[in-house]
Amino acid sequence: MKTLFSAISCFFTLLFFGQQTSKNLIPFVKPIIGTQRMGHVYPGATAPFGMVQLSPDTDTIPYAVNGKYNPDVYRYCAGYQYDDKTIVGFSHTHFSGTGHSDLGDFLIMPTIGNLQLNPGTATAPSKGFRSTFSHENELAEAGYYKVKLDDHNITAELTASTRVGMHQYTFPKTDQAHIILDLMAGIYNYDEKNVWTYIRVVNDTLVTGYKQTNGWARTRTIYFAMSFSKPFKNYGQKNFDEKQVYRGFWRKFDQEDNFPEIAGKKIRMFFDFDTEANEKIKVKFALSPVSQKNALQNLTEEIPHWDFEKVKKQTQNSWNQELNKIQVDASPDDKTNFYTAMYHAFITPTVYQDRNGEYKGLDQDVHQANGFTNYTTFSLWDTYRTLHPLFNILQPKRNADMVASMLAHYDQSSLHMLPIWSHHANDNWCMSGYHSVSVIADAILKGTYTGDAEAALNACVITARKSNYEGIGYYIDKGYIPAEKSGISVSNTLEYAYDDWTIAQLAKKLNKTDIYNEFILRSENWRNNFNPVSGFMEPKLANGTFKKDFDAYSTHGQGFIEGNSWNYSFFVPHNPDALVTIMGGKKQFGKKLDTLFTMHLSDAFFAETEDITRDGIIGGYVHGNEPAHHVVYLYNWADQPWKTQERVRQILKMQYKPTPDGLGGNDDCGQMSAWYIFSSMGFYPVAPGSLEYAIGSPLITNAIIHLENGKTFEVATQNQSETNPYVKKIILNGKTLERYYITHDEIMNGGKITFIMSSKK
Amino acid sequence: MKTLFSAISCFFTLLFFGQQTSKNLIPFVKPIIGTQRMGHVYPGATAPFGMVQLSPDTDTIPYAVNGKYNPDVYRYCAGYQYDDKTIVGFSHTHFSGTGHSDLGDFLIMPTIGNLQLNPGTATAPSKGFRSTFSHENELAEAGYYKVKLDDHNITAELTASTRVGMHQYTFPKTDQAHIILDLMAGIYNYDEKNVWTYIRVVNDTLVTGYKQTNGWARTRTIYFAMSFSKPFKNYGQKNFDEKQVYRGFWRKFDQEDNFPEIAGKKIRMFFDFDTEANEKIKVKFALSPVSQKNALQNLTEEIPHWDFEKVKKQTQNSWNQELNKIQVDASPDDKTNFYTAMYHAFITPTVYQDRNGEYKGLDQDVHQANGFTNYTTFSLWDTYRTLHPLFNILQPKRNADMVASMLAHYDQSSLHMLPIWSHHANDNWCMSGYHSVSVIADAILKGTYTGDAEAALNACVITARKSNYEGIGYYIDKGYIPAEKSGISVSNTLEYAYDDWTIAQLAKKLNKTDIYNEFILRSENWRNNFNPVSGFMEPKLANGTFKKDFDAYSTHGQGFIEGNSWNYSFFVPHNPDALVTIMGGKKQFGKKLDTLFTMHLSDAFFAETEDITRDGIIGGYVHGNEPAHHVVYLYNWADQPWKTQERVRQILKMQYKPTPDGLGGNDDCGQMSAWYIFSSMGFYPVAPGSLEYAIGSPLITNAIIHLENGKTFEVATQNQSETNPYVKKIILNGKTLERYYITHDEIMNGGKITFIMSSKK
Structure with a gap:
C-alpha cells in the first residue's frame, strides 16, 4: 500500500479507478512537439508501439531530381513539416524521428468537386487533391488527430488501434465527394521505390x-484491408505507369472504371459518394505484414464496429496506461516535455505481427511467433543507448519480446547476423556497431529476457565475428580498422569495443570463460585509435601510423559517422576510468569536457554537417546526434559531479521545449526522448550492460515509477527549482547514498530516492 | 476378369505385374514431336500434370524490339525450337502448346571455363553461356531429357517429379565448372516482365x-528451393538493373561475391565447382506457388535422395500408368502418334498446390485445398472441346479436381467470374466465350464432379450474366453483340450460345426451370448472326443490319477470333440439326461442308493470318485452330457419315506425324492431342454437355480403355487398313448399332464396340 499512499501524498489530482490510481495524462502529450525542423516526428495517431502510424503528410518529395539527390527529402522523414501550408493526405506508416526514411504507405485523402488524381504542389494546391490547412484548425493528441481541410471544407479525424487506422471525414453536402487512395505515395523516393501493387475491390465497402x-x-x-462505413457509389483507378506491359487482354474490361482486380506499379484509386451536410464517412484501414486475409482479420477483430469515439477512447486509455508508468510532478512545461517524451519513447519498435500470431520474417517467409510478440523497426545505433535500458525498467515484457524478435531475425538471417538497423523484415545495415548485442546482454543481465541465454550469447558472438562485415575482420586481426578500409573506421572500432564488453559481461554471467576472455580483450580495442600525442581518437592507417591532416572538429573523412572526434573521443562508456587515465587524469579529463561544452563552432562546421544546427549543440557537444549522449555524465568520473548536474539541466532545458520546434535533433525512434526521461529523473545508463545508472540532476519535482512487478520506485526532491540544479545529498530508502550511481536492483526492488537540491555546487 | 482376358487376347507383348497388365509405352512417346514450327510443345521432362516442366530453351527473345512487337517471340511459346542450334539453358516452367506465352522461370545452365553471365546470341554462342548442341546427341522421353552441350563438353540430363526438377550434369575435369542460375530469363518479354526477385543462400548446398x-x-x-549434390566452392551474382535504387547501405558488403541475401529485378547467379573427369553434379529444384518453406518441403518430401535414375524411373512409371489407360494396337507410326498425343494430353492443367495442400488463390492469398487437388493453366477456349471430355473418360478424378479448382477460382474472384484463360493465380481473359461452364456442366452431367452442383450452377449463371464482360450485356439485351462494340462479336455470340446451352442442360438436371428457360432461350442466339442471304455467320450492327463488305474468308475484322466465317459458321455444336435446316437442308449443308474441305485458299490468306500455315489446313478447314474441330463430324447430320469417316482419317494422317514438325498447329495444352485420341478411336464429343459421341472412323486396330471405375471399354476393328476408312457396320456389346453415336454410359459401363471397316462408302 506504500505505492498508493505515496501517490496520494504527492498528487492531489489523482483519480481513483478501483485500487489503481491513474491520471489523465493525455493533455500533457503534444505530438506536435518536434514536427518543426529536425525532430522528424509526426503528429498523427498511433497506439502504443502500434503497427499503424496514421498521420498527415504535408508533401511528397522525390528522392532525386534530375538524377541528383534532393536534400529536401531529408525534411520529410516523417512526412510532416510544421511550416508547410498544405496536407497531401493521411498515410498509415511512419517512422518516428529517424534521419533517413521509408514507409508512408497507403495515403488517403478526402476531397470534393471535380476528381483530381494528382497531388498538386505546395505552391498550387488547387491543381491537385491536396488541401491547405492551418494549425488553428489542427489538434494533435496521443492517439487522435484532427484537422480542417480548407480547400475541401472537410474535417478529418484520425485514430488508430494497434493494427488498424480509423478515419472520420465530415463532408459538406455534395454529390461529388471522393475518398482517394494513393498507392503511389510514399516517404523517401516515392517516385522510384514502388515495385508492385495489387488491389481487390471485394464489395462496395471493402477493398x-x-x-x-x-x-x-x-x-x-x-498488406491492407480497407472498409468504408458507407457503400461507395462508384470507384475507379488510374495506372500512372506508362511502361506497364501486357495490357492486351485486360482491355476486355474498362479497367479504370469499377473494375475490381487492379495491379500495377503506380496506381491511384478513388471512391465516390453523395453526402449530406456534415455527413461523416468513416474508413477503417488495417495493415498486415503477411496477407490480405490477416489484414482483414486484424480489422474485424480490433475494430468490429463503426464508433470512432470508442476507438479514440480505447487508444487514449492505452496511452494513459503507458504514460502512468511514471507519474511526475513538475512545471507545466516540464510535464509536457516529460509526457511527450514518454509518448515518443513508446512508439517504436512497433508491433509486426498479426492477431493470429503470424509475421513476415527476415527470410521473407511467414512465421508464427511462439511465446512472444514480434516487433520491428530497430534503430539500434540510437536506441541501445537509452531507450532499451528505459524499457528494461518500464517495459520489461515488451523489451523481452524485442529481444526475442531480434533473435528470430538472427535465426532467419542467411548472413547469420543480428539486426543492425532493421524494419519490416529487412535489414538496411545503417550506421556503425552491432548494438543488438548491447540490448540483448543488457536485457539478460537485468533479468528482463528470460529465454535461452546461451542461444542469445551465441547469436551475439557469431554476429561479432562476422569478419566480412564493416571491417570486423581487420578489427579482429589488428585491433582496429585501418582508415584505408572504411570511412567510419574509428566509430566502428569504438562501438565494437563497447559492444564486445557487453558480450563479455553476458559471457561472464553464463560462465563462458573462453568467450569472456575473447571479448573482454576485444573491448580494449578503443585504445588502438587513441592518439596520445593529440589526446583524441583518430583514424589509424594499416601501417600503424595515424592518418595525417587529422581534424577533430570535422565530421567528414575523419573516420566517424554522425559525429566528430571531439564527440566520439569520449566513447568508452564501459570503462570511463581508463579513458580518464589515458587522457591524462581527472583534472585534464574534466578540462577537456569543459572545452567540449564551451567551444565555439564555426559556420563552416554547420555548412558541411548534416543533421546538426546550432539548436542541437552546446559548445561543441552535439545532443542532436547520439554518440555523445553519455558524455555529460562523465564528469562524475572526473570527480566533478556538479558539472554533470548543471550541464544535464542545461541540456534538458535547451534541447527539449514544449513547442513545435522543441526537439534539437531527430528523436531517433525515441532515443532522444528516453534520454530526457532518465535525465529528468536524475539518473542515466551510461553503459548498458552495466547494472549501474550514473547520477545526474533531476528536473522534475517528483516521479513515481510504477513497475510491471507491482512495485514502485519514487524519485523525490527537496528544494527543487530551476536555480537549484545541484545535488547536495541523496537519500535512498532512508539512507544517504555515498556514491554517484544507483543500481538496477535498487530501482526494480522498489523504494524511494530523494534528491536534496541546492543552488551551490 | 474380362478385362484381363481381353487384354491377353489382343496384346501378345503384355507384361504381367501381379494381377495388372501394364506395358512399357515410354518408347512410343516422342516429346520431340511438335517442337518444330508451330506445335509449341517442349521436349523436356515433366511428370503427368506436374507443376515442374523442366526443359531446354533454345533462345531468349524480347517481346518488343525498339518498342515494336517482335513477331519472332511467337515461335518461342514453349522456349524450344527444333531448328535452333544452341541451348541457352534449362528452365522449370513451360506451357505445352500455347499460342501466347509466359513462364520460363529459373533457367539453369552448366558451363566451364571463364565465367560468362550473359546468354550470348544464337549466331555467337561463345560470347555467352549458351552452348551449341545437335539432335544426334539429344534424347527426349516422357519424364527424361538428355543432351550434350558441345561448347562446354557437359552432358545434361533432366527428370522431374510433380513439384521438383532434377538435373544431372556430367562435367569434364576442370577447376572452372559453373552452374548458372539465371533469374532474368523468361518466356515472352523476359526483358520487361520481371518485377522482383529475392534469393537466400542458406548454406553451401541450399538456395x-x-x-x-x-x-x-x-x-x-x-517460389523455389534449389539443392546441390556437392557444396559449391564459391558463388556470386550480378544485378543487371542499373536503375535499382537505395544501394547505399548495402555497400557495407561486397554483394556480388558470396553474399547470401540477394534481391533485385534482374539477377543472374553463379555457383563454382572443381570437377573431376565425368563427375556428376546434381541439382534438385523445387517450386511452390506459396512460399520458400513450402518449396523446401516439396523438395525434401518428393526427392529425399540423390538417385537420379530412381527419380527418372518413378516418373516414367507414372507416365506408363497414365499411358496404359488406353492400350492400343496400331501401326508403329500411329502408335507413336497416339501415345505422344496421350502424353501431350496429360501435361496440362498442372498441379498448383504444395505437398501440404496450400496454394495461391486468384485473390493472391494462400488457401488450403480441402478435399481436392488444385490445378492451374486452364486454356479453356481450347480444352473444353475435347480435352476435358477426354478427362471425363480417362481422368474423372482429376477432372473433378479441375472443376473444384475452377470453382475455387470463382470464389476468390472479386469479378465473380469463373476462369476464362487462367494460370498461376491469374486470369488473362484470353479468347472468346466463357467455357468453364461447358467443362463444369459436362463434368456434372457425366457424373464426374460430385460436389455441390447447385453452387456450381450458380457460378456458371453469375459468370454468364456478367454484363460488362466482352459484350455479354448486349448479348443479353439484343441476342447478339453489335459489331461496333466488339472485334470478336460473332465468335462470342456463337460461343456464348453454346455455353448457355450447357448451362441449360445442367439446370434441367437440377430441376431449375427458370434458369433452364433463361439459358435455353439464350442458346438460340446463334441465329441472330446468321445471314440467310449469304448463308454465313456474319457480324451484325447495332441497328440490326449486317455489316457491309463482309468477307467469309478473312480472319481480320470480321468479328471472329482465330478463325474466319467459313470455319465459324458451322459453330452450333449443340444443335446441328437446326444449323442444317437454316443452311438449307441436308444436301445443301453437305455441299457447304464439301466446299470447306476442298477450297483453295489464296496466299494472301496465309499472309494475313497468324497461327495458320498450309500445313494446318485441308481446303479451307483449319485444324490448327480449334473453332472447327467438331465440323468434320457434322457430315453425320447431313446423312453423309462416310464423308466424316474419310475426312477424319485424312485429318489424322495429315495433321499428326511422328516427326518434329508433326503437329499442324499449336497443341494448345493438349486439345489437338485429345482430338487425335478420340478420333483415332472412332468417336468424338461434338457438344460437351451432351452425353453423345459422334461416330467417325477409327485409325487404330484395337484399343482397350481402362476406366478408373475398374471397367474396360474395348474398341475393336475388323478389316482395318489405310484403304478401308469407311465404317460398314458397328457392333456394340454384340448388337448392331443403328445410330451414328454412342453414349457416355455405354463407355463408362464397360463393353466392346467393333467397327467393321470397308473400302467402300
Whole structure:
C-alpha cells in the first residue's frame, strides 16, 4: 500500500479507478512537439508501439531530381513539416524521428468537386487533391488527430488501434465527394521505390490488397484491408505507369472504371459518394505484414464496429496506461516535455505481427511467433543507448519480446547476423556497431529476457565475428580498422569495443570463460585509435601510423559517422576510468569536457554537417546526434559531479521545449526522448550492460515509477527549482547514498530516492 | 476378369505385374514431336500434370524490339525450337502448346571455363553461356531429357517429379565448372516482365527464393528451393538493373561475391565447382506457388535422395500408368502418334498446390485445398472441346479436381467470374466465350464432379450474366453483340450460345426451370448472326443490319477470333440439326461442308493470318485452330457419315506425324492431342454437355480403355487398313448399332464396340 499512499501524498489530482490510481495524462502529450525542423516526428495517431502510424503528410518529395539527390527529402522523414501550408493526405506508416526514411504507405485523402488524381504542389494546391490547412484548425493528441481541410471544407479525424487506422471525414453536402487512395505515395523516393501493387475491390465497402517497395527496406510487402462505413457509389483507378506491359487482354474490361482486380506499379484509386451536410464517412484501414486475409482479420477483430469515439477512447486509455508508468510532478512545461517524451519513447519498435500470431520474417517467409510478440523497426545505433535500458525498467515484457524478435531475425538471417538497423523484415545495415548485442546482454543481465541465454550469447558472438562485415575482420586481426578500409573506421572500432564488453559481461554471467576472455580483450580495442600525442581518437592507417591532416572538429573523412572526434573521443562508456587515465587524469579529463561544452563552432562546421544546427549543440557537444549522449555524465568520473548536474539541466532545458520546434535533433525512434526521461529523473545508463545508472540532476519535482512487478520506485526532491540544479545529498530508502550511481536492483526492488537540491555546487 | 482376358487376347507383348497388365509405352512417346514450327510443345521432362516442366530453351527473345512487337517471340511459346542450334539453358516452367506465352522461370545452365553471365546470341554462342548442341546427341522421353552441350563438353540430363526438377550434369575435369542460375530469363518479354526477385543462400548446398513477374499472368510469384549434390566452392551474382535504387547501405558488403541475401529485378547467379573427369553434379529444384518453406518441403518430401535414375524411373512409371489407360494396337507410326498425343494430353492443367495442400488463390492469398487437388493453366477456349471430355473418360478424378479448382477460382474472384484463360493465380481473359461452364456442366452431367452442383450452377449463371464482360450485356439485351462494340462479336455470340446451352442442360438436371428457360432461350442466339442471304455467320450492327463488305474468308475484322466465317459458321455444336435446316437442308449443308474441305485458299490468306500455315489446313478447314474441330463430324447430320469417316482419317494422317514438325498447329495444352485420341478411336464429343459421341472412323486396330471405375471399354476393328476408312457396320456389346453415336454410359459401363471397316462408302 506504500505505492498508493505515496501517490496520494504527492498528487492531489489523482483519480481513483478501483485500487489503481491513474491520471489523465493525455493533455500533457503534444505530438506536435518536434514536427518543426529536425525532430522528424509526426503528429498523427498511433497506439502504443502500434503497427499503424496514421498521420498527415504535408508533401511528397522525390528522392532525386534530375538524377541528383534532393536534400529536401531529408525534411520529410516523417512526412510532416510544421511550416508547410498544405496536407497531401493521411498515410498509415511512419517512422518516428529517424534521419533517413521509408514507409508512408497507403495515403488517403478526402476531397470534393471535380476528381483530381494528382497531388498538386505546395505552391498550387488547387491543381491537385491536396488541401491547405492551418494549425488553428489542427489538434494533435496521443492517439487522435484532427484537422480542417480548407480547400475541401472537410474535417478529418484520425485514430488508430494497434493494427488498424480509423478515419472520420465530415463532408459538406455534395454529390461529388471522393475518398482517394494513393498507392503511389510514399516517404523517401516515392517516385522510384514502388515495385508492385495489387488491389481487390471485394464489395462496395471493402477493398484489400498489398504494396511492395524497394526502399530502405529492400524487399518489403505490406498488406491492407480497407472498409468504408458507407457503400461507395462508384470507384475507379488510374495506372500512372506508362511502361506497364501486357495490357492486351485486360482491355476486355474498362479497367479504370469499377473494375475490381487492379495491379500495377503506380496506381491511384478513388471512391465516390453523395453526402449530406456534415455527413461523416468513416474508413477503417488495417495493415498486415503477411496477407490480405490477416489484414482483414486484424480489422474485424480490433475494430468490429463503426464508433470512432470508442476507438479514440480505447487508444487514449492505452496511452494513459503507458504514460502512468511514471507519474511526475513538475512545471507545466516540464510535464509536457516529460509526457511527450514518454509518448515518443513508446512508439517504436512497433508491433509486426498479426492477431493470429503470424509475421513476415527476415527470410521473407511467414512465421508464427511462439511465446512472444514480434516487433520491428530497430534503430539500434540510437536506441541501445537509452531507450532499451528505459524499457528494461518500464517495459520489461515488451523489451523481452524485442529481444526475442531480434533473435528470430538472427535465426532467419542467411548472413547469420543480428539486426543492425532493421524494419519490416529487412535489414538496411545503417550506421556503425552491432548494438543488438548491447540490448540483448543488457536485457539478460537485468533479468528482463528470460529465454535461452546461451542461444542469445551465441547469436551475439557469431554476429561479432562476422569478419566480412564493416571491417570486423581487420578489427579482429589488428585491433582496429585501418582508415584505408572504411570511412567510419574509428566509430566502428569504438562501438565494437563497447559492444564486445557487453558480450563479455553476458559471457561472464553464463560462465563462458573462453568467450569472456575473447571479448573482454576485444573491448580494449578503443585504445588502438587513441592518439596520445593529440589526446583524441583518430583514424589509424594499416601501417600503424595515424592518418595525417587529422581534424577533430570535422565530421567528414575523419573516420566517424554522425559525429566528430571531439564527440566520439569520449566513447568508452564501459570503462570511463581508463579513458580518464589515458587522457591524462581527472583534472585534464574534466578540462577537456569543459572545452567540449564551451567551444565555439564555426559556420563552416554547420555548412558541411548534416543533421546538426546550432539548436542541437552546446559548445561543441552535439545532443542532436547520439554518440555523445553519455558524455555529460562523465564528469562524475572526473570527480566533478556538479558539472554533470548543471550541464544535464542545461541540456534538458535547451534541447527539449514544449513547442513545435522543441526537439534539437531527430528523436531517433525515441532515443532522444528516453534520454530526457532518465535525465529528468536524475539518473542515466551510461553503459548498458552495466547494472549501474550514473547520477545526474533531476528536473522534475517528483516521479513515481510504477513497475510491471507491482512495485514502485519514487524519485523525490527537496528544494527543487530551476536555480537549484545541484545535488547536495541523496537519500535512498532512508539512507544517504555515498556514491554517484544507483543500481538496477535498487530501482526494480522498489523504494524511494530523494534528491536534496541546492543552488551551490 | 474380362478385362484381363481381353487384354491377353489382343496384346501378345503384355507384361504381367501381379494381377495388372501394364506395358512399357515410354518408347512410343516422342516429346520431340511438335517442337518444330508451330506445335509449341517442349521436349523436356515433366511428370503427368506436374507443376515442374523442366526443359531446354533454345533462345531468349524480347517481346518488343525498339518498342515494336517482335513477331519472332511467337515461335518461342514453349522456349524450344527444333531448328535452333544452341541451348541457352534449362528452365522449370513451360506451357505445352500455347499460342501466347509466359513462364520460363529459373533457367539453369552448366558451363566451364571463364565465367560468362550473359546468354550470348544464337549466331555467337561463345560470347555467352549458351552452348551449341545437335539432335544426334539429344534424347527426349516422357519424364527424361538428355543432351550434350558441345561448347562446354557437359552432358545434361533432366527428370522431374510433380513439384521438383532434377538435373544431372556430367562435367569434364576442370577447376572452372559453373552452374548458372539465371533469374532474368523468361518466356515472352523476359526483358520487361520481371518485377522482383529475392534469393537466400542458406548454406553451401541450399538456395531458396522467389521471383515475381508481370507477364501474361499479371501478378505472379513463384517460389523455389534449389539443392546441390556437392557444396559449391564459391558463388556470386550480378544485378543487371542499373536503375535499382537505395544501394547505399548495402555497400557495407561486397554483394556480388558470396553474399547470401540477394534481391533485385534482374539477377543472374553463379555457383563454382572443381570437377573431376565425368563427375556428376546434381541439382534438385523445387517450386511452390506459396512460399520458400513450402518449396523446401516439396523438395525434401518428393526427392529425399540423390538417385537420379530412381527419380527418372518413378516418373516414367507414372507416365506408363497414365499411358496404359488406353492400350492400343496400331501401326508403329500411329502408335507413336497416339501415345505422344496421350502424353501431350496429360501435361496440362498442372498441379498448383504444395505437398501440404496450400496454394495461391486468384485473390493472391494462400488457401488450403480441402478435399481436392488444385490445378492451374486452364486454356479453356481450347480444352473444353475435347480435352476435358477426354478427362471425363480417362481422368474423372482429376477432372473433378479441375472443376473444384475452377470453382475455387470463382470464389476468390472479386469479378465473380469463373476462369476464362487462367494460370498461376491469374486470369488473362484470353479468347472468346466463357467455357468453364461447358467443362463444369459436362463434368456434372457425366457424373464426374460430385460436389455441390447447385453452387456450381450458380457460378456458371453469375459468370454468364456478367454484363460488362466482352459484350455479354448486349448479348443479353439484343441476342447478339453489335459489331461496333466488339472485334470478336460473332465468335462470342456463337460461343456464348453454346455455353448457355450447357448451362441449360445442367439446370434441367437440377430441376431449375427458370434458369433452364433463361439459358435455353439464350442458346438460340446463334441465329441472330446468321445471314440467310449469304448463308454465313456474319457480324451484325447495332441497328440490326449486317455489316457491309463482309468477307467469309478473312480472319481480320470480321468479328471472329482465330478463325474466319467459313470455319465459324458451322459453330452450333449443340444443335446441328437446326444449323442444317437454316443452311438449307441436308444436301445443301453437305455441299457447304464439301466446299470447306476442298477450297483453295489464296496466299494472301496465309499472309494475313497468324497461327495458320498450309500445313494446318485441308481446303479451307483449319485444324490448327480449334473453332472447327467438331465440323468434320457434322457430315453425320447431313446423312453423309462416310464423308466424316474419310475426312477424319485424312485429318489424322495429315495433321499428326511422328516427326518434329508433326503437329499442324499449336497443341494448345493438349486439345489437338485429345482430338487425335478420340478420333483415332472412332468417336468424338461434338457438344460437351451432351452425353453423345459422334461416330467417325477409327485409325487404330484395337484399343482397350481402362476406366478408373475398374471397367474396360474395348474398341475393336475388323478389316482395318489405310484403304478401308469407311465404317460398314458397328457392333456394340454384340448388337448392331443403328445410330451414328454412342453414349457416355455405354463407355463408362464397360463393353466392346467393333467397327467393321470397308473400302467402300
